[in-house]
Amino acid sequence: MTATATPTRNRQRTRPGPPRLPRNARRFLLTAHVVTSVGWLGVAYALLVMALSAQASGDPGTREATYALMLAFDNAAMLPLGLAALVTGVILGVGSHWGVLRHWWVAVKLVLNVAVLVVPLLTRHPALVDAVDAARAGLLTDPAQQVLDGSIASVIVLTVATILSTYKPWGRTGAKF
Template sequence: MKPTARKVWLVLHVSTSVGWLGGSYAMLVMGAVALTSEGRPLRPAAYELMHVSDTAIMIPGSLAALITGLVLALYTKWRVLRHWWVITKLVLTVFAMVFGYVYTAQGVKDALAATLADPRADLGSLGPGLVNGSVVMLAVLFLATVLSIVKPWGRTTRGRARR
């Protein structure tokens, strides 16, 4: 990849990844607001905003981060299977995407439906679970960010053989 193209892809990757990380923090804040606003009109509004953020920030951000990361991994010196930090970051990204869809997005939809009908609805462990899920997502994305900067663990066996 030519240096100018690499810079463009890198800017796109960093921007979308940081946006995804910021969206995760926003989801945590909204989940905490919803959790502490039982019985108030703010509660369903917070879940509605979480749902909008999920569809407008988290899903597109995760896809953009994955695609731009794969382009960089395939067409730069890092490659996909040559460095442990790249493999780990890819696994964390896919985990975060699946976790976000299976756990968080579905939970937000359930919480929104329940609180639209009754802002005092008993969500059981769903409310705290969404906050905990946001903490997990934030931690995973923060770890992926750290890996991008620190680049630990060296090369894989495949990476050493190519060297």
């Protein structure tokens, strides 16, 4: 009788680095990441449409209501969805073969997502508050343009992040994490 070798597929492989997420946890987090990311992009598009509508309106009441609605969306949707997308993305990176800084597309997407979280909080959000006040006073002011510019930038950056997730360009960075 001949000796048979133990099949390699039954052996557990040891991988260097942090432990990987179990399949069901990874699928759940991936689903949560995609849903929150798509929602984030959708809200960014909605804010852009509202900013264009407000800026095109000659009615101070319409501008005030639109900017107030944008402010509500900024508080209730943009920040929570952005944070959820960022957290789920980092957990997926740590718990999968993609890593957080191991591939260029992931690293660039991380920087873009942090930028889309922080920059609008520092620029568009205060401009929205000013635009609501200006609309209440019946004025067409510069904050309206800053609101529009911030909305355009958010849509562009989140669209680029989506493209990076689809095409995964540029290869590895050389980092182990």
